[in-house]
Every structure is written in structure tokens, then in C-alpha cells.
Amino acid sequence: MSLRVFDGFKFKKLNTPIHKLDPRSKFMFIIAIFALTLLFTNLIGLTVIFLIQLPLIFLAKCGKKWLKTMKGTAFFAILIFIMNFITGASFAFSLAMTIRFITLVSSFSLFFMTTSPDDLGLALEQMKIPYTLVFTFTTAVRLVPTIAVDAQTVIDAQKSRGLELEKGNLMKRIKNFIPILIPLIVSAIRRSMELAEALESRGFNASKKRTSYLTLKLHKLDYATLILTIFLLIFGVYLKLYVPLPQIDLPIKVPPIQLFYKTF
Numbered sequence: 659m660s661l662r663v664f665d666g667f668k669f670k671k672l673n674t675p676i677h678k679l680d681p682r683s684k685f686m687f688i689i690a691i692f693a694l695t696l697l698f699t700n701l702i703g704l705t706v707i708f709l710i711q712l713p714l715i716f717l718a719k720c721g722k723k724w725l726k727t728m729k730g731t732a733f734f735a736i737l738i739f740i741m742n743f744i745t746g747a748s749f750a751f752s753l754a755m756t757i758r759f760i761t762l763v764s765s766f767s768l769f770f771m772t773t774s775p776d777d778l779g780l781a782l783e784q785m786k787i788p789y790t791l792v793f794t795f796t797t798a799v800r801l802v803p804t805i806a807v808d809a810q811t812v813i814d815a816q817k818s819r820g821l822e823l824e825k826g827n828l829m830k831r832i833k834n835f836i837p838i839l840i841p842l843i844v845s846a847i848r849r850s851m852e853l854a855e856a857l858e859s860r861g862f863n864a865s866k867k868r869t870s871y872l873t874l875k876l877h878k879l880d881y882a883t884l885i886l887t888i889f890l891l892i893f894g895v896y897l898k899l900y901v902p903l904p905q906i907d908l909p910i911k912v913p914p915i916q917l918f919y920k921t922f
Contacts, residue, residue, distance in 0.1 A: 667770040668723070668803045675879065676718035676772045681781040683880040684769055687887045691765045694894040700903045701754040703894075708761040710890075711768060720771045727767045728760065735760055750906045775799050781874055789868055797853070805846060812841050 671677065676684075691707060698704050715724050735756050742752035779796040783789060816837050817823070823834050876884075897903065 674718050680880045681773050681778045683883040688765050688769045690887045690891045695761045701750050701906050704757045718772050731763050
């Protein structure tokens with residue numbers, strides 16, 4: 659079992675232009691990428707949207723972690739391609755849906771790798787979102803990578819005791835994960851109880867009016883990012899509505915029934 663997919667969602671503080679951006683400007687850019695990715699079904703359009711993110715990943719100096727995330731999602735990407743292909747979709751459309759999935763994962767990976775959960779929570783508070791919701795969201799952001807580390811620890815411990823996860827048929831492999839899920843669930847419950855006790859002892863949400871030592875402010879680079887985001891979104895919608903992009907019709911297509919029998 660590989661948990662490399664979560665490596666691209668862990669924040670690491672670096673001195674890069676992408677890390678210095680305000681979380682709100684980065685979030686607006688990611689939302690624009692998300693909207694355009696869902697808007698287009700054309701292979702060329704989705705490929706361009708994916709390529710737009712690559713210079714930002716290079717500027718953020720997080721290429722290695724991003725590659726680990728892409729490797730971790732390879733199984734799901736291949737599964738999406740196969741499921742589209744065997745249901746009668748063309749090779750180009752199946753590839754486009756795969757690139758759509760990779761683009762969505764890549765965009766959110768870029769956001770969480772370059773955004774501190776503290777800054778993200780502060781930005782949400784300044785957007786007048788209730789603090790209870792902000793705390794729940796930021797806690798989930800912190801908890802997912804932590805649970806992934808715990809899961810990898812349990813997997814390594816069970817493997818050292820002779821548990822084989824990669825051998826056997828599908829049902830056998832599913833049963834092999836039971837010794838991993840049980841201690842992982844127990845650990846998650848214990849962690850949640852400790853968090854609840856810590857919040858209660860500190861009087862969580864006792865005061866409705868909260869103050870913060872820091873205040874986030876938009877700078878020139880943030881305004882430039884917002885302008886670029888608006889332009890990108892308008893340009894993408896214009897292309898979708900008024901400019902027909904060339905279709906790539908690859909001649910590779912297998913009838914779904916024949917492919918089903920060949921698979922089994």
C-alpha cells in the first residue's frame with residue numbers, strides 16, 4: 659500500500675513567491691483552475707490547463723513532492739482511463755478524463771503544499787466564516803497527513819510481523835488490510851478524544867468575539883494573481899463558448915464487450 663499521494667498535501671515552509679502569496683489569492687486561482695477543468699472536455703484544453711500549473715510548481719520548489727503525489731494517484735488515473743474506455747468512450751476522451759483528474763489533484767496539491775494551515779484559517783476568519791467551521795476545516799487539513807503517517811507506521815509494523823499485502827486474489831488482499839484498519843481506527847479515535855479534551859480544557863468557543871495577533875493583507879503580487887486569475891477564467895469561458903478547439907480523434911478504440919472478455 660502506497661501513501662505517497664499524501665506527500666503532496668503537506669505544507670513545508672519555503673521562501674518562494676508562491677509561498678508568500680496570500681491564501682485568498684491562491685484559493686481564487688485554484689477555484690478558477692477547478693472551474694475550467696470541469697468546463698472543458700477537450701483533450702487539448704485540459705492539457706493546456708494542466709501545463710499552466712507546471713511553472714508554478716517549479717517556482718514553489720516542490721517538484722519532488724508533487725511527483726510523489728502524481729505517482730500515488732497513478733492507480734486511480736489508470737482506473738479512470740480504463741473505466742471510460744471499456745464503456746465505449748474513445749481513446750481521446752478517456753485520456754482527457756484522466757488528465758482532468760490529474761489536473762484537479764495537482765491544483766489542490768499545489769495549494770496545500772504552499773499554504774500554511776494557520777494562514778489558511780486566518781484567511782477564512784477574515785472572510786467572516788464562523789470560527790467553528792474554520793477550526794474544523796483546518797484541523798482536517800492537519801489530520802489527514804497525520805493519519806497517513808500513522809497508517810504507514812502500522813503497515814510497516816504489520817509487514818515486519820509477516821503480513822503480506824501484495825499477494826493473493828482481491829478478496830484476500832482486502833482481508834489483509836483488516837489488521838491495518840483496526841489499529842488505525844483505534845488511533846484516530848484516541849487522537850480525537852485527546853483533541854476534544856484539550857479543547858474543553860481551554861474553553862473552546864467560550865468567547866464569541868475573537869482577536870488575532872496577525873492580520874493578512876493583500877500585496878501587489880496578490881493583486882496581480884487575482885487579475886491574472888480573472889483574465890484566465892474569462893478567456894477560458896470565451897474559448898469554450900465561441901472558439902471550437904480542434905478535436906483529436908485517435909483511431910484506437912476497442913468495443914466494450916470484447917475488451918471486457920479480454921480482461922477476464
